[in-house]
Amino acid sequence: xxxxxxxxxxxxxxxxxxxxxxxxxxxxxxxxxxxxxxxxxxxxxxxxxxxxxxxxxxxxxxxxxxxxxxxxxxxxxxxxxxxxxxxxxxxxxxxxxxxxxxxxxxxxxxxxxxxxxxxxxxxxxxxxxxxxxxxxxxxxxxxxxxxxxxxxxxxxxxxxxxxxxxxxxxxxxxxxxxxxxxxxxxxxxxxxxxxxxxxxxxxxxxxxxxxxxxxxxxxxxxxxxxxxxxxxxxxxxxxxxxxxxxxxxxxxxxxxxxxxxxxxxxxxxxxxxxxxxxxxxxxxxxxxxxxxx
Numbered sequence: 690x691x692x693x694x695x696x697x698x699x700x701x702x703x704x705x706x707x708x709x710x711x712x713x714x715x716x717x718x719x720x721x722x723x724x725x726x727x728x729x730x731x732x733x734x735x736x737x738x739x740x741x742x743x744x745x746x747x748x749x750x751x752x753x754x755x756x757x758x759x760x761x762x763x764x765x766x767x768x769x770x771x772x773x774x775x776x777x778x779x780x781x782x783x784x785x786x787x788x789x790x791x792x793x794x795x796x797x798x799x800x801x802x803x804x805x806x807x808x809x810x811x812x813x814x815x816x817x818x819x820x821x822x823x824x825x826x827x828x829x830x831x832x833x834x835x836x837x838x839x840x841x842x843x844x845x846x847x848x849x850x851x852x853x854x855x856x857x858x859x860x861x862x863x864x865x866x867x868x869x870x871x872x873x874x875x876x877x878x879x880x881x882x883x884x885x886x887x888x889x890x891x892x893x894x895x896x897x898x899x900x901x902x903x904x905x906x907x908x909x910x911x912x913x914x915x916x917x918x919x920x921x922x923x924x925x926x927x928x929x930x931x932x933x934x935x936x937x938x939x940x941x942x943x944x945x946x947x948x949x950x951x952x953x954x955x956x957x958x959x960x961x962x963x964x965x966x967x968x969x970x971x972x973x974x975x976x977x978x979x980x981x982x
Contacts, residue, residue: 720866734808741821741881794828826852906960909940
């Protein structure tokens with residue numbers, strides 16, 4: 690008499706299979722379907738995405754980091770000290786972008802929550818991590834709106850910041866599925882100074898817009914002319930004949946949160962709300978607090 694066989698697990702509960710190469714397509718589909726279900730449940734109609742460096746800090750934290758370096762000068766070799774001081778001072782200089790991202794997200798969210806609609810419009814979305822991502826989620830949180838974090842598993846830097854709405858905190862394994870969700874719901878994109886990842890995200894969206902692969906009008910803002918003029922010579926593309934002159938109209942370069950907000954507000958109203966632009970910035974929102982809570 691043979692021993693009775695135990696019941697085999699159903700396929701969707703078979704973890705060795707789901708985690709194997711043969712289960713990859715199911716893992717990919719999960720990173721499409723599970724976010725879709727949550728966005729529907731949370732009534733998210735569309736988003737404005739903020740990209741930028743994960744390494745920037747708010748002004749107070751940057752000043753604290755500089756002070757720490759200065760106070761440890763006795764125990765650090767001179768060459769290393771000078772390098773650390775240079776980086777810490779750069780952190781002070783770049784902290785303005787953290788504060789600007791925070792204010793812009795505040796302005797945008799304060800306006801968006803007043804839009805009469807059945808679903809939530811133009812929800813601030815980031816990669817969910819630190820730096821510019823944290824700043825934008827913080828500003829939206831301070832304005833009383835929901836805010837989205839599309840996080841991803843990375844060996845460094847990436848961890849959920851505390852200002853993402855918990856029900857809209859996502860964790861991805863596949864970069865391409867995360868990028869899909871950045872683009873699919875977006876009606877606006879704001880690119881703050883950043884590194885390789887930020888440039889990757891910028892040029893992917895510009896390529897989709899240039900080749901008419903977006904079934905919608907998407908507003909693209911490049912924030913910080915001082916930084917980006919040193920990193921990318923956009924006019925050189927035209928001079929070399931690698932892009933058309935009108936391709937430079939796919940984005941707008943701005944240098945202040947108010948200018949960025951007014952461009953977004955007017956464009957979103959024109960292309961996606963079908964009405965006249967609302968009042969000026971100072972008439973609809975108070976000045977955001979200058980210090981981090």
